Amino acid sequence: MGARYLGAVARSCSLRSCVASSTKGVYGKDDLGLRGLLMTYWIRMGGLISNGMSCLGPPMAMWNDPKSFSTAKLDTPVVPQLQCTNHVCPIRVHWHVKTNYEEHWRVKITITNFKYQMNNTQWTLVVRHPNLKNVTDVYRFVYKPLTLYESINDTGMFHGIKYYNDLLPEAGPHVAFDSLDPTGNITIKWDVMSWTPDGYVAVVTMTNFQMYRHIMSPGWTLGWTWSKKEVIWGMVGAQATEQGDCSKFKGNIPHCCKRNPTVVDLLPGVPFNQQIANCCKGGVVASQGQDTSAAVSSFQVSVGLSGSSNRTVRLPKNFTLLGPGKGYTCSQAKPVPPTVFISPDGRRKTQAMMTWNVTCTYSQILASQHPTCCVSLSSFYNSVITPCPACSCGCQNNNSCVASGSETIRSVVGTNRSTLNNAPSIQCTQHMCPIRVHWHVKLNYKEYWRVKISVTNFNYQVNYTQWTLVVQHPNLNNVTQVFSFAYKPLVPYRSTNDSGMFYGLKFFNDVLMEAGPSGNIQSELILEKDIDTFTFKEGWAFPRNIYFNGDECKMPLPEDYPFLPNSAHSNQIASLTLAAFLLLTLLAFW
Template structure:
């Protein structure tokens, strides 16, 4: 019995650990339901999806939200979103509900839908920016009219078993919890109103649950060593080695091959690392008070254009970033006393879209950093400690393989000292 209890405790701790990200300790997606009015057999609610993650956004093809009704609720209508299936509504006569399924699945509408189908912060195809990248675009919302769901705070039963695909797996949602009703300001800001009832659902991300292998890797190089440290072999797993695509394959000319799938499955170019994304960090130049790094991101995924991409990097000298060329940059402060993490992301209409694999599937920038007291090129200090692309941690090479700083041998140093001594002696004699 003690063994079973210990095992369960470890399981709980592991489950919590895999959903905790030290680079973004407070990051989550919060789903908020605000009951705005009562109807004869239910209520009308505004459902808001807030992405409070600093550098993990919801990319194309967007979010999918699901839950289980507590009673026999139906969805009479929706604005700004739709369910993927109507279900069996045969018992209804006259007005037919939008959805009668016990477990509805909801998706965002695409841009360009008629005005009468739109709702505030809707209709972006489910794409939601990260909070750290663009707070104004980190929200998605829709309106739902629920029938047979209770007509007061005492009779409404909260939905259960929330699921979130964004766009693939990885998120775990907790139970719905009643919270203080949301307060709203009128347009003229002279009057406050509030929801009749509000509940929240919090969803956290785990890369461990999302996929068995990393989705990106890091390669390294430097001006002081001709050696290039490549991504580790099979860094992203080699189970799909047989299904990878060569750059000259006829498959690439097929219609629809570049269309993303809902499960976010990659169509990867054949490489030794088999990763959809490779990040290259090159130590380019050394000045007296500054040093320069070149960062390049290459897309090996023929199925995906990465919109709103983010690159989060941890390095002790990022607290002294002087200038960033052709990327946007924002410091991340997961802990108030430590400033060693920053987020790079594209400039709108310039390089915020990382094209699919091929000649255009590459973006790059340079970073100028001011040296601090700890600066050194020794023991791989100039290379990043952690790299995240679109919120997933990339595999770094083993430190033993990093480009090393050439050291002068004892014999060379002795010869140099002897030469200086002879020159000084010669000058003294003359």
């Protein structure tokens, strides 16, 4: 993208949107026409704030009251609704030159909303580029050429798919959007069950609404910041990791006095008087697709030095969630209608004194700088094995990995991670990924075909509990049988059935062991052929995308896929064989 364009955007916020570009080792003369692009958003977006406080750098105290925006009067100062960035634009469009093939090239377009309290419905994106006349395929957007003049075809319009992504949500955690799980999130609900002389007792419930992303061992870690000088008098089903400075208290000492407490789940086997329902699982939370009943975690907290009524209580803020690593972004607490509870006999209803929700969504970009898994491919019709791309999850350097068979492995395996001083635990490979997924096209029957899936762990220190594997392939709508794994179709949209989730059988292979002889799990599946679409040509038999534990794996380039033997070559061999047979027949009767 021309530098003059980016500079113009950086100097002026009145453009309503800005454009960023990047390449991935690919050189290209990209011309993203700003005139048509920005004209569209000039219509869609409202005016920018021009007072002394022009942007909102989260977190701020005003977010504790979600009504602060809607209740502002005309004669009061304007509350900023724009997230503070270096460009101060409500919309950023990112153009990324992703991959260069032999006859094609691939671009990724990302649109980000930086304006709070503003959803862009039925958005449109207009792009000018001389190569738009040769658009081959568009994913997840609808594309329409704009040919105002017959002699020029360099402009096109993108817009969202109805009921799928035709709405660009407001700024916030919504940016972590997963097209295979569009409603997936972790919701943290605080139910104030009773008031105390100096505070309240609340039950905190964490529900995982993600279809295939779970929280594995060592479990979740939840943090927040108190709005005033609250303390935690006691907890049931969880504990704060640090007590903090409680020296000003005499007699009864609080459980935690820190202004920003960090809470973890209790381990299984704790005494019954320290348990409540859905607690004490070591922080492990299943995904909705695996086990709905195990996708919940709860604890009880007694809060002091806080408000003791609906009007005086202040909501916590700045929520953080580790599950168990980074990647989750949490919204501010939002008051919702009080939760209603039904008695076991169904004859009585009670409700919480007050309820607020926090929504946390996951982004792989925030979780890791590199992918965490890769894919290799092979087939029965080609002896070539396509390995994971080199440096898929980073490249080898000094002290970054452990060589297979070295003496260092003995000091790594079975050792507590905290005692290793960040010692490497990944086996040295050309891809440097902790997880490799291998897809092998095994057999071809008359009406069916067979695939073998192998998942290998290259991490000497991590056992993957309740693992999940998500595959995208157009023939998954005709899965006939799956061996050794459990399988569940993922159908977020009724019109498409090309995604499915594989996971282990309980007490059999639901744990992927650490690297070594046992660090491998395998399955085979049989798929029924669709005569209208089935083919082995052009890599059709290989998956479009693979996700392990919710993270997208690095795929090989399409030109590296095992190719089908040349049909012309096969026909030539068949013709020579037939000619030799006829010649021998003639000689026999000579």
